[in-house]
Amino acid sequence: MLSTFPSNAESKLVNAIRENDNAVISLVATLDEKIIGHILFSPVTTHPSTHEKGLGLAPVAVDPAYQSKGVGSKLIRAGLQMCIDQQYDYAVVFGNPKYYTRFGFQKARGFGLQNEYGVDDQFMVVKFKSLPVGGLVKYVSEFSLFLV
Numbered sequence: 713m714l715s716t717f718p719s720n721a722e723s724k725l726v727n728a729i730r731e732n733d734n735a736v737i738s739l740v741a742t743l744d745e746k747i748i749g750h751i752l753f754s755p756v757t758t759h760p761s762t763h764e765k766g767l768g769l770a771p772v773a774v775d776p777a778y779q780s781k782g783v784g785s786k787l788i789r790a791g792l793q794m795c796i797d798q799q800y801d802y803a804v805v806f807g808n809p810k811y812y813t814r815f816g817f818q819k820a821r822g823f824g825l826q827n828e829y830g831v832d833d834q835f836m837v838v839k840f841k842s843l844p845v846g847g848l849v850k851y852v853s854e855f856s857l858f859l860v
């Protein structure tokens with residue numbers, strides 16, 4: 713999986729999130745006992761705070777040799793179903809709207825939700841039960857350490 717991203721920042725990020733017990737949902741896709749894909753969800757908070765429980769989808773990665781074969785879609789759909797099963801209210805993601813709208817994500821800005829990184833159209837949200845009324849959505853601090 714190291715080859716999926718141009719640097720090892722994502723591997724370090726995933727390790728740090730796991731070590732800090734912030735990996736709420738973590739799934740792997742395997743083929744012949746080899747890991748070919750992975751997805752992680754960690755908690756997000758809104759400021760000002762609200763009672764809704766949200767998760768951030770990041771990262772999702774598929775081994776380049778197996779991309780565009782539906783593996784990423786399966787991981788995302790299974791992950792979102794687990795969010796619902798675990799009674800989460802919403803999930804957010806940074807990603808290409810063309811890809812993530814197929815899973816129900818919509819532009820978060822349309823719901824008054826901002827992020828810390830100044831990302832606009834590519835910051836997206838999917839509602840399971842209810843959305844915060846608006847505000848700044850913050851990922852766990854590991855993201856600031858490894859991805860800025």
Ligand SMILES: CC(C)(COP(=O)(O)OP(=O)(O)OC[C@H]1O[C@@H](n2cnc3c(N)ncnc32)[C@H](O)[C@@H]1OP(=O)(O)O)[C@@H](O)C(=O)NCCC(=O)NCCS
Pocket residue numbers: 716717770771772773774775778779780781782783784785786807808810811
């Ligand atoms: C993004 C990623 C997880 C998608 O997984 P995948 O198994 O390749 O995707 P799927 O087979 O489920 O879906 C393929 C479709 O997604 C599109 N797609 C894949 N990556 C995309 C991206 N970054 N932006 C927009 N569209 C993308 C493909 O063009 C294809 O479109 P089509 O169905 O219209 O033909 C995978 O390509 C990947 O690991 N990319 C590198 C890491 C990355 O950018 N991760 C996301 C940020 S954390």
